[in-house]
Amino acid sequence: MTFTKSVTCYDFYDRAQTGEKCSQDDWDLMTIPMKAMELKQKYNLDFGKEFIPTDKDQMERLFKAGFEMLLECGVWCTDTHRIVKYTEDEIWDAINNPHKEFQLGTGRDAVYCRKRSVGDKAKPIVQGGPTGSPISEDVFVPVHMSYALEKEVDTIVNGVMTSVRGKPPIPGSPYEVLAAKTETRLIKDACSMAGRPGMGV
């Protein structure tokens, strides 16, 4: 039976209120490991020593296994302890309608993210930055400038300030909000000082 409409975050929220109940231990220690092991055997998956696959038949079996993992298990909600499930058609609807390309950044510093394939001759986008690593407040700008000054780098991924106005950004406190806002502003400043004010973050 065809689906009524595409799944949205609102549908997800509603299903998280009514889905099947499951404890966290049952999910983590039974559902996930048992289903993953079952699908490995069902689809006869053995990667050998290859980092990048050359066996297209096995790649197709892996895709079916991953699809089946999501279809049969669903997603567990940590707040309601319920399982959100999708129908097969709903999953295909999402796969068939992706965000196919997009722009990161603006002006002459913008880059365009487009699909690559295995063995593609085009270089991927390089998003340079501390990737969530802790960075001292006093060197936050020069650390991010060190990435923006690299021509190999196309966009910036941020570090995390260890303090803001000398105070730790404790989660749930106003300092956390101040740190998050300040990080973004300082990174934009760092990009501007490197001569690339339109770099995406």
Place this chain on the structure above:
Amino acid sequence: MGCNDSHEVSQLNELKIDLDAIAVIAHYKSNSDIIMDEQMPIFGGYAGGVEETTIVDVATHINSMVMSSASWHLDGPVHIRWGSTNTRETLMIAGWTCATISEFTDLLSGNQYYPCAGPCTEMCLLEAAAQSITDTASGREILSGVASAKGVITDKTTGMEARMMGEAARATAGVEIETVNEILDKLVASYENNYANAPAGKTFQECYDVATVTPTDEYVKVYDGAKKKLEDLGLSF
């Protein structure tokens, strides 16, 4: 941040989510923001071994499209013992997952970098190169890093590691997959016995002239040494 910046929402390990994240997705969608759905599957964690974790990783990629309406999914298979994305097992999980997602969907994806070693060390640069080679050859659209020293030590990341990520990607693009697998096998073997005693490296302040944001001569020499090693393994810059 503007609409053309990536707005992050994170799934939880494995195939889990909290309702705050769902509310955040509603906010991003109402602003027409680029949505980056992030998750780092754990090798040796709930899913188990290489193949099992890869199955979960494929499911997680697909879920980013269904649940989060993601513009792109940021992957990052991580080793439960070493806390690194650059081990043999985690590179295999990333490589197989990305190649499969690239082959059978149009989802755009990235991968994030957490080497064991710190900046200004050859091991750190070789770890970053190994993942860049894996990601580039398997069809990733975005490489995101590098969180050197596992991303947990204050001020231990610099632009030089990202330069290696970019240069290794440029050198790998278009290389035959069989050749890539041979290079990776030798490259990972060159550092995989050193995780327990990985060199700590230096801080940004020790690696750069902070006033001019210029890497030190010492780091440039280390970088050249790592590039030479990669050339000896078969990579052409």
